[in-house]
Amino acid sequence: MIITFRRQWEVLPRSLQIILGRLALVVPQMFGVLLVTFFLIRLLPGDPAVLLLGNMATPEAVEQLRDRLGLNDSIWTQFLVYCGNVLHGDLGVSIFTSNPVTVDLMERGPATIELIFYGMILTVVIGVAVAVISVRKPGGTVDIVSRFYGLAAGAIPDFWIGLILIYVFFTLLGWAAAPFGRIDVFLNAPPPVTGFYTIDALLAGDFDAFRSAAGRLVLPVITLAIVNAGGLMKMTQSVFSGVWESDFVRHARACGVPERVIMRAALRNSLPPIITMIGFLVGFLLGAAVLVETIFSWGGLGQYAVQAVMNSDYPALQGFILVAAAFTLLVYLVVDILYELVDPRIKV
Amino acid sequence: MRAPEEAMKPVLAVERLSVSFGTPHGETKVLRDVEFTLAPNEILGIVGETGAGKSVLARAIIDLLPKGGRMTSGEVRVNGKPVGKMTEAERRAMRGGQIALIGTNAKALLDPVETVGNQIVRVLQSHSRLNRKAAWTKAVQLLADVGIVNPEQRARAYPHELSGGMAQRVVIAMALVTEPKILLADDATLGLDATVSVQVLDMLVQRSRELGLSVVLITHDLGIIAHYCNRVAVMREGRVVELREVSEFLKQPEAVYSRELLAAAKVRPIPTLRSIGGSEMALLEVSNLVKIFPGNRPGQVVRAVDHVSFTIKRGETLALVGESGSGKTTVGQCLVRLIEASSGSIRFDGNDLLTTAQARFRPLRRRIQMVFQEPYVALNPRWRVRHLVDEPLRMLEKMSADERLKRVHQVLDLVNMPAHYAERFPHELTAGEQKRVGMARALVTEPDFVIFDEPTTALDIRVRGQIIDLVRDLQTRMKLSALFITHDLNSVRSLAHDVAVMNRGRIVEAGSMETVFSDPKDPYTAKLLSAELAIEHETEARVARRPKSAEERVG
Incomplete structure (x- = not known):
C-alpha cells in the first residue's frame, strides 16, 4: 500500500508535490498553534471570571460565571470546547470593546494587512531596484546613495520617519492626506468584500472613496518602505552581486545573450533569500507596524493587541495571537512553496 | 564557385595583440604581441602551462576581458572585421553568433535554476527571431546531435541533474545552436574522466568537421593537441613561442620550451626492475576489503569498495587505476583507517590493521603514510x-x-x-x-609504504613530469613501496610495476603493468586504454587530422 502510494506520489509533477506536501503540514501546525495559544493564556495569572466581573463581585457570582464559562471543567474538556468554538469562528467577547473578538479582528485585520501589503510592494520595488542598479553600475550615483541609505535605514526609527513625513507633506506642504485613519470621516467605507478599502472601493465603483483610501495609504506605506527597504536592499545587493560575478552570467554574456535577459536570469537566481526575507518582514510587521498605525490612527491589529494587553483583555489577546500565528503560518507556507518552486535543486 | 584564395581567407586573425592588467603594483603584461590566424575548417591547438595567458587570449578575442584587463595594442579581426571597430550591438551579435566560447567546468556555466533546453533556446533567441516552439525543436535536435540520449526529456532537466560530461555536451550544444563559424574551446574537458573527455572531444571535433567550423582548442594537455589539432601554438608567459603543424611539432619541436614540454609529457622507461625471485614476503596484503556507505534512501546502500584484494611486495609499486567514483580513493583511505572498512582484512608486515585498536595502530602510522589529492x-x-x-x-x-x-x-x-x-x-x-x-x-x-592519491592530477605538463621523476627517484633511492591511486594512465606507465583496474568498487583486472596495458582482458580496461591520449601514438590521431583540401571541397 505504502509503496503504491509512494509511486503515485512520485509521478506527480514537482510543483504539485511541493504544494500538497506543504499543505498537509498545515493541519498539525495549526493544531499546535491552537494548543499553544490556549495554554499560554491559561498560564497567565488571574481568574478570568474575576477579571470579567471586576473586584467587587461576590464569590457566588464568580462561581456562577466560572460555571457558565466552563472554567470548572477539566482542562482537556476546556481545550476541546475552545477548539470547537474556534472552528465555529467564535473567539469570545472582548472585555474592553464588548464586541465579539471575531468582529473586531475582521475589522482591524484587513486594515493592517492592506497597509503591509502595499508597504511590502514598495519595499521590494525600492530594495531590489536599488540593489540591482548599484551592483550593475558600481561607483555610480545609485551605488553611492545606496551605501548611505543602507547605513541610515537600519538606524532611523519608523515613528520618526512617519512624523517627519507628516510634518513635511501634511503640515508644511499640505500635499498629503490627513493622518487620521484609513478613509475620510465624511465618506462611507466601501462595502467589505476583501477588506482592502482600495480594492473594495474600486469593486463598488466608488471613486471618491478609492481616492481618499489611496491617499491615506501613501504616507504610512512610504514610512514602512523606507524603514524596511534598507535591509532588503543590503541583502539583495550581496546575493545579487555574488550571482552577477558567477561563471554562468559570464558565459551567458560570452554567448551573446542580451544584458536584459542576463539580468532577469541573475535576479531569478537571487530570489530564494529575497523571498525568505520578505516572508519574515510580512509576519514581523503584523505586530510591529504598531507605531506607524498609532501615528496614522490606522486602527490596525497592532494597536488592537497593545490595547488588549493594557486592559488585560484576554479574549482579545488570545484572538490576536491566534490570528497572528495563523497569518504567519500562511505567509511561511507561501514562502516555503515559492522557495522550493524557484530553486529546482531543493529535493522535495 | 569560390576561388581557392577566398576559401582559405582566415576567419579569425589576431595581430600583435597585447593585454595588460592593472594591479596595485602597476601594470602586468599578460599577453605580448600574440599573432596567429585561423583558416576555415582548421583546428588550432593552443597549449601552455598555467599563467601562459591562454584563457585571457580567448576572452580578448571576444572582447570580454576580465575586470582590470586592457588591450594595449593589436587587433582581432573576425571574418575580416576588426572587433574594436564594431558597435556594442555588433559585438554582442558576434559573441555566440560568430564565435562561440566553450568553457571549463560546464556545470558552473549553466544557469542552475533554468532547464538546459530553455538555456539553449535563450541563446538561440538572442541571435535569431525564431519563435519559442521552433527554437525548442532546434535545441532538442542539437542535444541529440551532441550525443545526448533521450534529448526530449533531458532538455527539461536542470543542470544539477546532469553529469559533468553531459553538462559539457549541453554547453557545446549551446555553442553550436547559433551556427557560428568559430569555436573557442577553453580547456573544455578539464576535470572530466578520460573516457568521457575523449568522447566529448571526438564529438566536438567531428561536428566541427561536418559543419566546416574552425576551432581554437585551448588546452594544457599535449595529448589533445597530438590527437585533434592541425596546428599548434605553444604559449609561454603571454607569448606564442612556436606555431606550426602538429606532426612537425611532435617530430622536431623548434623552441627550447616546446622541447621541454614534450620531454616532460613523454613516458619514462619502466621503473627500477622488480626484485628478481619474488620470494620476498608481501608487505601489504589486502583481502576482500568491503566498504559500504549508507545510500540516500533509508535501507539503500552504496558498495563503494566491493571485495577488493591485492598484495604489494617490498620495493614495488601498485597502481590502482579507475575513473571517478570507482572507489579507488576509498580503498586508500581504508588502508590508513581514515575511514573504517566494513569487512575484509588488511595485513601490513604481519599486523592486521583492521583489528588493531586505535592506540596500537598509531605507532604503525609512521610506517604507512598518505599523500593527499x-x-x-x-x-x-x-x-x-x-x-x-x-x-x-x-x-x-x-x-x-x-x-x-x-x-x-x-x-x-x-x-x-x-x-x-x-x-x-x-x-x-x-x-x-x-x-x-x-x-x-x-x-x-x-615510512615503508606510501599511498599517493592522484599525485599528478591538475598539474601543468612540466610540473607533472617533475613529480613523476621525483616519485621514480624515491622508488629507487628509498626502495619505497607505494600504492599509486590515479586515473592518469600515462603516469602509471612511468611509475608502476603492477596495475589493478577498478570499476564500480571492484577490481576488474590486475597484473603486471606491461601485460595489462599491452593486452587488456577486461573490456573496461580496454575502454580506459583507448581513451588515453598519448603523444607517442600521435600517428593514430583520433579524428582525421587533415581537413579536405580546398580543391576537393570545391570539386
Whole structure:
C-alpha cells in the first residue's frame, strides 16, 4: 500500500508535490498553534471570571460565571470546547470593546494587512531596484546613495520617519492626506468584500472613496518602505552581486545573450533569500507596524493587541495571537512553496 | 564557385595583440604581441602551462576581458572585421553568433535554476527571431546531435541533474545552436574522466568537421593537441613561442620550451626492475576489503569498495587505476583507517590493521603514510612548511626542535625543495610545490609504504613530469613501496610495476603493468586504454587530422 502510494506520489509533477506536501503540514501546525495559544493564556495569572466581573463581585457570582464559562471543567474538556468554538469562528467577547473578538479582528485585520501589503510592494520595488542598479553600475550615483541609505535605514526609527513625513507633506506642504485613519470621516467605507478599502472601493465603483483610501495609504506605506527597504536592499545587493560575478552570467554574456535577459536570469537566481526575507518582514510587521498605525490612527491589529494587553483583555489577546500565528503560518507556507518552486535543486 | 584564395581567407586573425592588467603594483603584461590566424575548417591547438595567458587570449578575442584587463595594442579581426571597430550591438551579435566560447567546468556555466533546453533556446533567441516552439525543436535536435540520449526529456532537466560530461555536451550544444563559424574551446574537458573527455572531444571535433567550423582548442594537455589539432601554438608567459603543424611539432619541436614540454609529457622507461625471485614476503596484503556507505534512501546502500584484494611486495609499486567514483580513493583511505572498512582484512608486515585498536595502530602510522589529492586543501593554511612537515614527528617521536628542523631540511631536499622554503606558508607555493610539501610530510617519518592519491592530477605538463621523476627517484633511492591511486594512465606507465583496474568498487583486472596495458582482458580496461591520449601514438590521431583540401571541397 505504502509503496503504491509512494509511486503515485512520485509521478506527480514537482510543483504539485511541493504544494500538497506543504499543505498537509498545515493541519498539525495549526493544531499546535491552537494548543499553544490556549495554554499560554491559561498560564497567565488571574481568574478570568474575576477579571470579567471586576473586584467587587461576590464569590457566588464568580462561581456562577466560572460555571457558565466552563472554567470548572477539566482542562482537556476546556481545550476541546475552545477548539470547537474556534472552528465555529467564535473567539469570545472582548472585555474592553464588548464586541465579539471575531468582529473586531475582521475589522482591524484587513486594515493592517492592506497597509503591509502595499508597504511590502514598495519595499521590494525600492530594495531590489536599488540593489540591482548599484551592483550593475558600481561607483555610480545609485551605488553611492545606496551605501548611505543602507547605513541610515537600519538606524532611523519608523515613528520618526512617519512624523517627519507628516510634518513635511501634511503640515508644511499640505500635499498629503490627513493622518487620521484609513478613509475620510465624511465618506462611507466601501462595502467589505476583501477588506482592502482600495480594492473594495474600486469593486463598488466608488471613486471618491478609492481616492481618499489611496491617499491615506501613501504616507504610512512610504514610512514602512523606507524603514524596511534598507535591509532588503543590503541583502539583495550581496546575493545579487555574488550571482552577477558567477561563471554562468559570464558565459551567458560570452554567448551573446542580451544584458536584459542576463539580468532577469541573475535576479531569478537571487530570489530564494529575497523571498525568505520578505516572508519574515510580512509576519514581523503584523505586530510591529504598531507605531506607524498609532501615528496614522490606522486602527490596525497592532494597536488592537497593545490595547488588549493594557486592559488585560484576554479574549482579545488570545484572538490576536491566534490570528497572528495563523497569518504567519500562511505567509511561511507561501514562502516555503515559492522557495522550493524557484530553486529546482531543493529535493522535495 | 569560390576561388581557392577566398576559401582559405582566415576567419579569425589576431595581430600583435597585447593585454595588460592593472594591479596595485602597476601594470602586468599578460599577453605580448600574440599573432596567429585561423583558416576555415582548421583546428588550432593552443597549449601552455598555467599563467601562459591562454584563457585571457580567448576572452580578448571576444572582447570580454576580465575586470582590470586592457588591450594595449593589436587587433582581432573576425571574418575580416576588426572587433574594436564594431558597435556594442555588433559585438554582442558576434559573441555566440560568430564565435562561440566553450568553457571549463560546464556545470558552473549553466544557469542552475533554468532547464538546459530553455538555456539553449535563450541563446538561440538572442541571435535569431525564431519563435519559442521552433527554437525548442532546434535545441532538442542539437542535444541529440551532441550525443545526448533521450534529448526530449533531458532538455527539461536542470543542470544539477546532469553529469559533468553531459553538462559539457549541453554547453557545446549551446555553442553550436547559433551556427557560428568559430569555436573557442577553453580547456573544455578539464576535470572530466578520460573516457568521457575523449568522447566529448571526438564529438566536438567531428561536428566541427561536418559543419566546416574552425576551432581554437585551448588546452594544457599535449595529448589533445597530438590527437585533434592541425596546428599548434605553444604559449609561454603571454607569448606564442612556436606555431606550426602538429606532426612537425611532435617530430622536431623548434623552441627550447616546446622541447621541454614534450620531454616532460613523454613516458619514462619502466621503473627500477622488480626484485628478481619474488620470494620476498608481501608487505601489504589486502583481502576482500568491503566498504559500504549508507545510500540516500533509508535501507539503500552504496558498495563503494566491493571485495577488493591485492598484495604489494617490498620495493614495488601498485597502481590502482579507475575513473571517478570507482572507489579507488576509498580503498586508500581504508588502508590508513581514515575511514573504517566494513569487512575484509588488511595485513601490513604481519599486523592486521583492521583489528588493531586505535592506540596500537598509531605507532604503525609512521610506517604507512598518505599523500593527499588536493595539496592546498590538505595543508593547514596558517602553518609554515616547517610546521606542516614536522607535524608527524611531533606526534610520533620524541625529538628536539633542532633535530626536527634538521630532519625537515633533509626531507625537503629529498623532494627537491630548497631549505628556505621551510619558512613559507602554503599560499606562497605553487601547486607543484604544494604537492611536494605533501610528499615531504608523508616521507618525514621514513615510512615503508606510501599511498599517493592522484599525485599528478591538475598539474601543468612540466610540473607533472617533475613529480613523476621525483616519485621514480624515491622508488629507487628509498626502495619505497607505494600504492599509486590515479586515473592518469600515462603516469602509471612511468611509475608502476603492477596495475589493478577498478570499476564500480571492484577490481576488474590486475597484473603486471606491461601485460595489462599491452593486452587488456577486461573490456573496461580496454575502454580506459583507448581513451588515453598519448603523444607517442600521435600517428593514430583520433579524428582525421587533415581537413579536405580546398580543391576537393570545391570539386
